Amino acid sequence: MSVTIALDAMGGDRGLQVTVPAAAAALREHADLRLILVGQQDEISAQLRRLKRDAGDRLTVHHASEVISMDEPPAQALRTKKDSSMRVAINLVKTGEAQACISAGNTGALMATARFVLKTLPGIDRPAIITAWPTMRGHVHVLDLGANVDSTPEQLLQFGIMGSLLVEATESKPAPRVCLLNVGVEDIKGNETVKKASELFRQSSLNYGGYIEGDEIFAGAADVVVCDGFVGNIAMKASEGLARMISHFMKEAFMHNVLTRFAGLMAMPAMRSVRKKVDPRRYNGASLVGLNGIVIKSHGSADVYAFENAIRVAIAAVRSQVPQLIGTRLQSMQVRNANS
Amino acid sequence: MSVTIALDAMGGDRGLQVTVPAAAAALREHADLRLILVGQQDEISAQLRRLKRDAGDRLTVHHASEVISMDEPPAQALRTKKDSSMRVAINLVKTGEAQACISAGNTGALMATARFVLKTLPGIDRPAIITAWPTMRGHVHVLDLGANVDSTPEQLLQFGIMGSLLVEATESKPAPRVCLLNVGVEDIKGNETVKKASELFRQSSLNYGGYIEGDEIFAGAADVVVCDGFVGNIAMKASEGLARMISHFMKEAFMHNVLTRFAGLMAMPAMRSVRKKVDPRRYNGASLVGLNGIVIKSHGSADVYAFENAIRVAIAAVRSQVPQLIGTRLQSMQVRNANS
Numbered sequence: 001m002s003v004t005i006a007l008d009a010m011g012g013d014r015g016l017q018v019t020v021p022a023a024a025a026a027l028r029e030h031a032d033l034r035l036i037l038v039g040q041q042d043e044i045s046a047q048l049r050r051l052k053r054d055a056g057d058r059l060t061v062h063h064a065s066e067v068i069s070m071d072e073p074p075a076q077a078l079r080t081k082k083d084s085s086m087r088v089a090i091n092l093v094k095t096g097e098a099q100a101c102i103s104a105g106n107t108g109a110l111m112a113t114a115r116f117v118l119k120t121l122p123g124i125d126r127p128a129i130i131t132a133w134p135t136m137r138g139h140v141h142v143l144d145l146g147a148n149v150d151s152t153p154e155q156l157l158q159f160g161i162m163g164s165l166l167v168e169a170t171e172s173k174p175a176p177r178v179c180l181l182n183v184g185v186e187d188i189k190g191n192e193t194v195k196k197a198s199e200l201f202r203q204s205s206l207n208y209g210g211y212i213e214g215d216e217i218f219a220g221a222a223d224v225v226v227c228d229g230f231v232g233n234i235a236m237k238a239s240e241g242l243a244r245m246i247s248h249f250m251k252e253a254f255m256h257n258v259l260t261r262f263a264g265l266m267a268m269p270a271m272r273s274v275r276k277k278v279d280p281r282r283y284n285g286a287s288l289v290g291l292n293g294i295v296i297k298s299h300g301s302a303d304v305y306a307f308e309n310a311i312r313v314a315i316a317a318v319r320s321q322v323p324q325l326i327g328t329r330l331q332s333m334q335v336r337n338a339n340s
Numbered sequence: 341m342s343v344t345i346a347l348d349a350m351g352g353d354r355g356l357q358v359t360v361p362a363a364a365a366a367l368r369e370h371a372d373l374r375l376i377l378v379g380q381q382d383e384i385s386a387q388l389r390r391l392k393r394d395a396g397d398r399l400t401v402h403h404a405s406e407v408i409s410m411d412e413p414p415a416q417a418l419r420t421k422k423d424s425s426m427r428v429a430i431n432l433v434k435t436g437e438a439q440a441c442i443s444a445g446n447t448g449a450l451m452a453t454a455r456f457v458l459k460t461l462p463g464i465d466r467p468a469i470i471t472a473w474p475t476m477r478g479h480v481h482v483l484d485l486g487a488n489v490d491s492t493p494e495q496l497l498q499f500g501i502m503g504s505l506l507v508e509a510t511e512s513k514p515a516p517r518v519c520l521l522n523v524g525v526e527d528i529k530g531n532e533t534v535k536k537a538s539e540l541f542r543q544s545s546l547n548y549g550g551y552i553e554g555d556e557i558f559a560g561a562a563d564v565v566v567c568d569g570f571v572g573n574i575a576m577k578a579s580e581g582l583a584r585m586i587s588h589f590m591k592e593a594f595m596h597n598v599l600t601r602f603a604g605l606m607a608m609p610a611m612r613s614v615r616k617k618v619d620p621r622r623y624n625g626a627s628l629v630g631l632n633g634i635v636i637k638s639h640g641s642a643d644v645y646a647f648e649n650a651i652r653v654a655i656a657a658v659r660s661q662v663p664q665l666i667g668t669r670l671q672s673m674q675v676r677n678a679n680s
Contacts, residue, residue, distance in 0.1 A: 071526070136585050146523050149531035183486050183573040186411070191489035191570055214577025218585040230531055231574055233523040234567075237554025238575040239582045245476050245558040246586060249617050253610035260610045267607035270593035270600045277589050 002032040003318045005100045005311065006092040009039035010067045010085040012104025012307075013300050019104070020047040022307035027058055029308075030315060036098055038062045039085040064088040070300060074108035078116055086110060090117045093293040100294035100314040102285075104302050110295065111147050111288060118293040121323065123330035126151075127290035128159045129229070129297065130166060133236075134278050137220030141167050141176075144226075145286060146233035153196035156180070156226055157204060161333075162289040162326050163224035164206050169320035176223035179212035181231060186211075193228070201226075205333075243278060281306035285313030293323060342372040343658045345440045345651065346432040349379035350407045350425040352444025352647075353640050359444070360387040362647035367398055369648070370655060376438055378402045379425040404428040410640060414448035418456055426450060430457045433633040440634035440654040442625075444642050450635065451487050451628060458633040461663065463670035466491075467630035468499045469569070469637065470506060473576075474618050477560030481507050481516075484566075485626060486573035493536035496520070496566055497544060501673075502629040502666050503564035504546050509660035516563035519552035521571060526551075533568070541566075545673070583618060621646035625653030633663060 009019045016039070023035045037044050041063040048054065048061075066084040068077045081087060086105050092098040094117050103110050111127065120127055130143035143163050144151065151159070160178050167176040180198055182190040187198075189211065201208040212222050214235060227235070250271070254264030276282070280299070284306035288295040294317045298310035349359045356379070363375045377384050381403040388394065388401075406424040408417045421427060426445050432438040434457050443450050451467065460467060470483035483503050484491065491499070500518045507516040520538055522530040527538075529551065541548040552562050554575060567575070590611070594604030616622070620639070624646035628635040634657045638650035 134585070136588055149523065181574060183489065183570055214574040214579075215581030215584065217578060218581035227574075230523055231571055234521060234554040234571055234575050235578040238557060238579050239554075241555030241558035242579045242582055243586070244555065245474070246583070246614065246618060248476055249614040250610075253613045254607075256610065256613075263603075263606040263610055266603040267594075270590075270596065270603055273593045273596075274586065274589040278586060 002034055003030075003100075003315050004034040004036065004098045005102060005314050005318070006036040006038055006062070006089040006098035008086045008089045008101065008103035008105055009037040009044055010064075010105070012298065012302060013070065016043055016047045018302060018304055018307050020044065021051060022304045022311065023059065024051055024053050025304065025308050026311040033311075033315065034058045034060075036060050036062050036089075036092060038064050038089040038092070039067070040065070062088060062092065068106050068109045070106050072106055072109060074106070074112040077106065077109040078112045087113050087117070090114055090293075090295065093295070094118055099318045100296060102296040102298055102310050102314050104298035104300055104307065104310070107146065107297060110297055114288055114291055114293075114295045118291045118295070120290050121292055121327045121330060123333075124158050124162070124290040124326075125155050127288045128162060129286045130163055130289050131286035132283050133217065133239075134283065135218050135220035139283070140217060140220065140222055140225055142217070142225045142227070142232055142236070143289070144229035144232050145236055146229045147288065148229040150230070151193070151228040153193055153200055156193070156197040156228070157200040158290070160201055160204070160206055160208075160224065160226045161329065163226060165325050165329055166287065166289060166322050167223050169322055169325050170316045173223060175207040177209040178206045178224040178226060179209040179222035181217070181225050181227035181235070182211040182213065184211065185213060197226075240280060243280075247275075282309060285310030287313065287317055287322070289322065289326065291323065292327075294318060342374055343370075343440075343655050344374040344376065344438045345442060345654050345658070346376040346378055346402070346429040346438035348426045348429045348441065348443035348445055349377040349384055350404075350445070351640075352638065352642060353410065356383055356387045358642060358644055358647050360384065361391060362644045362651065363399065364391055364393050365644065365648050366651040373651075373655065374398045374400075376400050376402050376429075376432060378404050378429040378432070379407070380405070402428060402432065408446050408449045410446050412446055412449060414446070414452040417446065417449040418452045427453050427457070430454055430633075430635065433635070434458055439658045440636060442636040442638055442650050442654050444638035444640055444647065444650070447486065447637060450637055454628055454631055454633075454635045458631045458635070460630050461632060461667045461670060463673075464498055464502070464630040464666075465495050467628045468502060469626045470503055470629050471626035472623050473557065473579075474623065475558050475560035479623070480557060480560065480562055480565055482557070482565045482567070482572055482576070483629070484569035484572050485576055486569045487628065488569040490570070491533070491568040493533055493540055496533070496537040496568070497540040498630070500541055500544070500546055500548075500564065500566045501669065503566060505666050505669055506627065506629060506662050507563050509662055509665050510656045513563060515547040517549040518546045518564040518566060519549040519562035521557070521565050521567035521575070522551035522553065524551065525553060537566075580620060583620075587615075622649060625650030627653065627657055627662070629662065629666065631663065632667075634658060
């Protein structure tokens with residue numbers, strides 16, 4: 001079964017310099033993939049020529065005249081830029097011309113536009129951002145990573161259901177263990193929202209593993225970790241910042257003198273294997289779940305390697321039909337609730 | 341000027357095995373330090389004998405018959421254990437027999453008991469937990485790390501004032517740069533509480549640096565980072581968990597085969613220098629600020645080296661008279677507000 005994905009070719013810190021080579025690489029890797037590059041036709045064509053690549057059977061260009069900048073207010077982008085590369089890519093999902101779209105652009109604008117164009121699934125108040133993080137035992141999916149602030153207990157439960165279904169579908173893992181992020185594991189710990197959410201999780205059909213603390217995320221104690229977007233975003237970025245600091249100190253320590261440089265050379269293969277395990281580029285590609293369609297957010301600073309991974313995430317989401325699954329499950333839960 | 345500190349000798353995962361040797365080491369290091377070991381007299385004496393150490397001029401034992409366990413509900417500990425080592429250590433601060441106390445015990449019980457016995461300073465609603473984290477440029481103080489959940493904008497401002505004064509006093513750094521932890525740096529980002537708090541910070545006399553994102557904490561962009569205890573605790577623990585995972589992967593990678601083991605040996609000095617920079621034990625010792633007295637929380641799993649550092653934090657707090665400074669500054673701010 002072939003998969004067609006629309007790429008916001010202009011999005012991200014480096015736009016076409018990243019999206020076009022990543023598209024070319026992905027087409028080489030996936031024989032049944034079709035890509036639609038959405039953006040300024042001339043610029044895309046020029047970039048394709050530079051790569052000695054033609055638009056052809058599996059690679060088409062779809063013109064869009066506008067570009068949303070990285071710091072543009074989402075509401076303004078939504079109101080004024082109807083022909084932006086981001087919006088047109090999302091439109092292609094809406095019309096069925098593409099089965100998913102990917103953007104490395106402005107997160108707020110992507111969220112606002114995707115909600116406006118695709119609408120949320122019945123039973124979902126707000127979409128959430130979910131992505132995989134490395135753990136000692138493999139990886140864990142965490143949501144929400146910043147689509148929402150001040151989530152209600154009911155919304156946290158919706159996040160839990162969506163995360164569970166996504167992991168079940170894309171990883172073929174039945175009944176993933178879902179935990180709620182909290183400041184302690186005892187019942188009395190946490191704020192009111194988390195406590196109420198825990199009650200809802202307990203009553204749900206999810207494989208609920210109770211509370212999880214920040215340090216246990218990386219120990220691999222859960223398959224899905226649920227939190228409000230404010231908390232999730234800060235935990236994610238704090239972890240990124242710490243990893244960057246450790247890497248900075250490592251470089252500094254090995255550059256200290258001739259001996260440490262030699263030691264650094266010797267240690268390189270082992271260090272590379274560690275870096276590979278925790279490389280955020282390998283985990284690039286967050287899903288905006290809860291929408292009538294598949295929208296993948298790439299990190300704005302993604303390079304070609306990272307953006308290729310976002311394309312892989314999109315392919316997996318299309319293959320496992322995540323939105324349809326979430327829609328069906330929510331409907332059956334509502335029918336069950338209505339009958340009970 | 342001599343400094344007298346009361347130690348909850350029974351607190352923490354390993355109790356006397358850690359607190360007594362750490363006390364002995366601290367007395368060797370600081371000639372003008374006096375310590376009061378609070379807890380079960382017989383057990384403390386036995387431990388001192390094991391270390392071939394006498395209670396003497398600068399080390400006294402103060403009997404307390406009860407111990408609060410690590411998982412005991414704070415309210416119950418407060419109500420029923422009036423002669424616990426933790427409570428008696430705090431009482432010694434209240435009566436002036438000690439200028440500070442340190443406990444590695446149950447955080448919730450310590451917070452509840454300290455608030456009950458010492459009371460908060462006028463103008464402070466709730467105490468906060470503050471500690472230093474390493475950064476690329478030195479370190480940063482972060483609060484609140486878990487004393488409160490659901491803080492109001494006014495409480496966040498109080499945290500900011502306390503953090504600023506603590507850093508100014510203990511680090512001789514005038515007008516520390518205070519930032520608010522948020523999910524973005526633009527004005528529109530964040531939840532309502534953070535937005536309102538930002539207004540209050542802007543109107544205050546603090547050196548307010550605006551919003552800071554999770555990853556920038558470790559870049560060293562701020563001297564003080566303010567957040568709600570729920571967010572702060574999760575960011576702290578997520579960072580701890582990530583550091584542990586990286587260290588685990590490193591060990592694994594260097595133990596892979598004979599070659600990597602040799603490389604590991606070569607790389608050891610450089611890796612040790614990095615580990616030293618980010619070692620949480622070097623940063624052990626969090627202050628409960630906002631109380632009429634100095635209370636230092638050690639990590640429950642602290643070893644002797646880490647607990648010694650908590651003693652150093654307590655000495656610095658006594659020397660720089662943190663509670664008095666906070667009290668005076670708040671009073672002068674209230675007088676100014678009343679006059680304006």
